[in-house]
Ligand SMILES: Nc1ncnc2c1ncn2[C@@H]1O[C@H](COP(=O)(O)OP(=O)(O)OP(=O)(O)O)[C@@H](O)[C@H]1O
């Protein structure tokens with residue numbers, strides 16, 4: 054007697070998919086739960102956490118933003134090996150605005166978000182005319198080169214960086230600012246990628262020739278996706294400048310490129326929520342594993358390989374499937 | 388004969404490495420004509436289509452569309468000017484339902500422009516267009532993932548995508564190959580209808596019988612050159628054509 | 638000063654060409670961008686070092702063994718990892734990058750950094766050329782770069798494997814119909830690329846020391862050369878190597894050493910803005926078969 058596993062949708066999924074059929078609280082909860090729960094957690098948790106874990110939480114949100122920004126690009130067919138470019142650009146612009154021009158964070162951060170995103174887009178647009186690999190190559194080397202340039206020319210404080218940035222009023226402000234933006238970006242972008250516009254972006258990844266053949270300028274659409282993504286990254290950087298009250302070469306370090314990518318790949322790219330989930334898992338894990346030091350990055354590297362090759366759909370997909378479907382063993386007669 | 392020229396190809400060549408895929412070729416297509424292009428494998432038919440649609444840029448020569456030089460125009464702009472083409476090798480978005488594959492052409496600036504900038508219900512239009520090319524509505528074929536559909540449907544999906552762009556010049560690259568006889572028979576009226584609506588059509592085909600029945604004129608390519616051009620009967624009488632076909636295909 | 642600068646610029650160009658040629662070869666043939674390239678370079682250097690200092694093998698033996706071993710690990714990387722994501726360029730990028738990252742960071746974790754981690758020069762002597770002291774090692778680098786470029790050219794034009802390489806590179810589908818096994822060729826291309834990285838390490842590392850950061854550096858340099866020259870074009874690598882090599886040395890001598898990186902970055906941005914596919918690159922996007 055042979056058996057095979059069968060997956061079937063849970064009844065509640067079928068019932069609640071049709072909007073008009075929502076009849077019970079249970080069904081509504083079934084639909085809203087996965088969205089409300091993380092949102093509630095992000096909003097309530099900070100009140101109960103100690104100072105240290107509050108900082109970790111900021112870190113989680115920042116890396117989640119970077120991972121979402123990575124995933125947004127990946128969904129459009131661009132693999133960035135240098136999220137640090139977006140992060141660092143936002144960080145430096147905000148730092149410069151605050152340090153040299155005395156702008157308060159409430160002005161510096163929004164300007165740095167848009168300006169930093171625009172600068173990254175400007176630097177990278179020429180590569181958009183080519184396919185994937187070039188984008189990866191260029192995003193990898195530009196932040197690393199910028200570090201050397203800052204080091205050698207001693208601009209913007211050189212190796213010392215700029216310090217004494219105006220902080221935000223309180224840690225809770227920082228947390229709520231960053232988690233608010235995170236939730237907004239996550240749900241907003243998820244919605245956007247579901248629209249026809251999002252379909253075009255994903256179409257560019259799968260078969261750009263066919264999108265061009267529909268009379269759509271793929272270069273222009275890629276530029277838009279790049280701008281959205283780099284703006285998100287730049288916001289994360291700009292915020293951190295004021296959290297650390299410092300900006301320096303480390304903002305272009307490889308860490309800011311690797312961890313977001315690892316988070317998106319582990320969580321599962323293509324869903325955006327997976328990227329956020331990945332950050333929620335990896336960043337605290339990283340904190341817990343401080344003891345092993347550099348070995349953490351080795352671990353991220355291995356995650357990248359293993360998940361890409363063996364579990365390309367990532368954890369989020371698995372959880373989602375478990376939530377909506379149940380598995381059972383059925384006999385197959387031969 | 389007094390109809391205006393829609394497409395004019397002047398002395399165009401495309402050389403890949405050492406292969407001249409298209410070799411000093413000139414031709415004209417008039418408005419409302421249905422021109423068939425035939426030729427042995429590797430004779431440069433697809434390359435010619437790629438040149439016209441702008442996906443490949445020529446080594447020399449030029450292409451005029453309604454009198455306008457489009458030789459170096461970007462492919463998406465050419466589409467927006469009213470030339471749309473199908474691909475010989477279909478590569479749909481396999482994981483998406485067939486009708487979702489139609490969304491991208493319907494999102495095109497050309498469609499929006501023709502609709503006066505209005506935003507319509509793309510899904511409904513997509514389903515209608517698919518029904519037109521033979522996706523049975525009752526069987527919900529349009530809702531199935533493209534990856535699960537047989538080749539004949541994918542080819543017709545390709546046709547529907549091209550029609551969605553309301554082209555003036557429609558270029559079909561081996562649309563019939565991979566289709567069953569019944570499917571071909573169901574698509575022919577669609578093409579006839581487009582032609583009645585005044586569209587100019589170029590069809591690349593290997594299935595000569597079906598092509599000859601609907602084409603006004605046949606052009607024959609061999610080694611990137613045009614070796615015959617005229618009504619189907621007179622073309623097939625030409626010695627050069629016989630030699631090209633017998634010589635390379637036996 | 639001018640003549641001396643030219644000499645060092647030539648040496649610098651040779652180094653860049655040596656660093657980039659393996660990466661470029663792999664990509665040119667199988668379209669795999671091997672982001673583990675810098676890691677393979679460093680790995681082979683550590684291997685040599687270990688065999689030399691811990692197993693007390695003679696230098697030639699350890700160098701040869703490490704080149705062989707690195708070549709094999711390139712092939713294994715393809716067989717066990719890349720083959721599973723073959724054709725998905727984006728996954729290939731992530732996987733190779735992850736592998737490189739793990740290797741380099743593992744070495745960093747092990748703390749193998751310091752002046753003692755280096756390889757011996759082949760021949761410890763130097764002499765005057767054009768008013769500058771040049772050691773023999775650097776001359777050897779130039780010679781080996783020349784020999785390798787020439788050898789590669791002969792290999793791809795006159796041996797059957799080499800011709801198969803070119804066949805796949807030019808037109809994979811037709812090559813397949815002629816019975817060329819594209820997976821075998823791709824395996825070979827990745828492993829040859831790794832082997833070239835190891836050869837480069839063997840002769841270049843003696844000028845400095847082995848360090849994980851050097852691995853990222855090598856990758857940056859290889860990528861910069863390929864971006865400027867055009868991915869997959871050997872002529873492009875040579876021209877770009879010479880351009881960057883000279884630009885760096887001349888800025889170093891006449892403007893200041895801290896400007897060298899700016900010059901490279903400016904060169905990259907300029908080339909990207911004017912001809913995104915690089916000086917000799919084909920605009921693959923348009924030439925791709927439809
Ligand atoms: N991108 C390319 N790179 C190199 N050679 C190419 C390319 N595209 C086409 N060719 C060559 O150009 C010639 C013409 O090819 P083309 O695809 O235009 O022929 P075709 O008439 O469409 O053939 P078929 O009937 O098989 O579709 C062939 O020899 C082919 O190998």
Ligand SMILES: [Mg+2]
Pocket residue numbers: 432433434475
């Ligand atoms: Mg063809």
